Amino acid sequence: MTPRTPARFADSRHEDRRRTFPALQPLEGEDFASSWWGNAWVEALEDTALDRARLTRGRAYARRGHVDAITVTPGRVMAYVHGTRPRPYRTEIRLRTLTDGDWDDFLATAAARPDHIAALLDKDVPHALASVADLLPTPGDLIPDCSCPDDGYPCKHAAALCYQTARLLDEDPFVLFLMRGRGEREILADLSHRNATRSAAERTGAASGTPVPTVPASEALAARPLPPLPPPFAPPAHPGRPPAYPQTPGAPDPLALDLLATEAAARAHTLLTTGTDPLAQLTQWQDAVRLAAAHPGSGLTASTRALYRDLAVATAHTPTDLARAVAAWRQGGQAALAVLEEPWDPPAGPFDRARPALIAADFPHFRPWRNHLSTRSLQLRFGRDGLWYGYESDPDRQDWWPRGTPDADPVGALTALLGR
Structure with missing residues (x-):
């Protein structure tokens, strides 16, 4: 005798296998789906349609919000769709549900990889999972039915329901799983059980199986010749260029950032290629003069005036002092600056x-x-x-x-x- 399902679990599973979604807001200037599984649903509809004109009208109905609340149960999607008459039409889309064997293959594949479980919890469907049990509809897999007198396949009301359903699938792929026969809580509970069983089996196997090979600590730490290090990479011919820094309110001055990044790259390149740092012996004032002298404009543009002002304030000098020092630096570098300042x-x-x-x-x-x-x-x-x-x-x-x-x-x- 087959054991009876407890009433509480049966009620919970019944609720899990029926979901009703409020009517979606009108859609303007966007696709009905952005996910690959949502687009697969739309493609299955459009590949099945015998009349492109009805699809066009169905898209317009969906965009204008003519589809009322949508109810999804295993193998069926139903909604009332408003048309040209005052009374809406009862519209359905039917599709095949998966067998217990199909679901077993799907859940076993998902439980075998933690990344698949993580993707499902994140409302994402890996391509590898979708192909295990033919989750996605194929042309001819969607069967429309509508109470309207139109005998089109599909009629514009059924097409509108399909397009709106694509929006539901885009937000939550578990809607697709429900159409194929299983609810979200049922799937997640099964995955949790399979994952726990798998982890327990792995722990048991590790405890009772062949011991992991080990190496004595004395052998691992014993002195031995080490292989030579690989040769270093050849330095680049020129220092790299910094990225472009945008002008953003409240952010550091992009000119100052560009100058600092360029200087750091040039200094690092020199140290890498020569082994010496040409700026290590400079005082803060000398380095400020060098930085200002390296920037064209002589303080005449707005950006260089700001640079001169900031460098002068940072070194307790006036912009005129800095401009005079820059003229000396350009005349002969550090030696010329010493001539300017040291009788x-x-x-x-x-x-x-x-x-x-x-x-x-x-x-x-x-x-x-x-x-x-x-x-x-x-x-x-x-x-x-x-x-x-x-x-x-x-x-x-x-x-x-x-x-x-x-x-x-x-x-x-x-x-x-x-x-x-």
């Missing part, structure tokens, strides 16, 4: 021979002060590197700015300064 007393020799050489070249008389030779508007400064650096100022203003190209010959440096 010093040169020993006898090249500095003492500079004034006679300038006089012999018919240049005006220069007054010496420490490592400077100056007139009212021109100046030469002798650097610790043995080069002469040119400067200009408005007459009698003492507002000296680096100009020209450094030269070991004071006459050459002055000629470059005057542009001769």
Whole structure:
């Protein structure tokens, strides 16, 4: 004698095998389905249709919300669909349910892989599962029926119901499983039971089966020669380019981000290819001057003015101080910046021979002060590197700015300064 199903479980299963969905809102400018199984449902409908005109009217009915609440039970989808008459038509779509053997194959395949179970819980259907038991309808698998006098296959009311059903499937693939014969709670309970049984069997097999091969700790930790490391990858020919940073309210300045990323890439590339960091010995002020000097525009554009302002504030200088330092850096790098900022007393020799050489070249008389030779508007400064650096100022203003190209010959440096 077959044992009777407990009444409580029978009632629960009955409720699980009948779902009613409220009428869906009208749809504008969107597809009825975006999931692959929802689109498979639509394709099965359209491949079966004998009259494309009825499909077109059915799509329009569905989009305008002519389909009332939809009830789904195993093998059947039913709804009332409004047409041209005041009284709606009772419309059904029937399809084949799966056999117990089909469901056993489907559930066994799903339980065998945790990722399949996770996908189902996330309302997703892996392609591999759908093909196990022919879950998806094929052309001719959907059988429409409607109380309207239209004998089309399908009529526009049945087509509208099919299109709206695709929207339900898109949101919840368990609607498709219910059409094929099993409810969501029933499927999940079966999967949970199969998964627990499988885990218990694996634990039992691991406990009673062949022991896992092991290695003694003394052997694993014993000293032994290690294989040589693989050769490092060849460095790229040039540092990489940073991504483009958009201008977003409240976000960091994209120019500053681009500058920092570019600088970091160039510095890393130099360290990788030469083994030395050319910026490691720079002070914060020197590095700020270098950064500003590397950016074109000389502080004249809005972006470079902002850069100069921020760098000057960060280093306790004025934008004018920074602009003057940038001019020196562009004149000769770190050595030229030292000439701008550090007067010093040169020993006898090249500095003492500079004034006679300038006089012999018919240049005006220069007054010496420490490592400077100056007139009212021109100046030469002798650097610790043995080069002469040119400067200009408005007459009698003492507002000296680096100009020209450094030269070991004071006459050459002055000629470059005057542009001769």
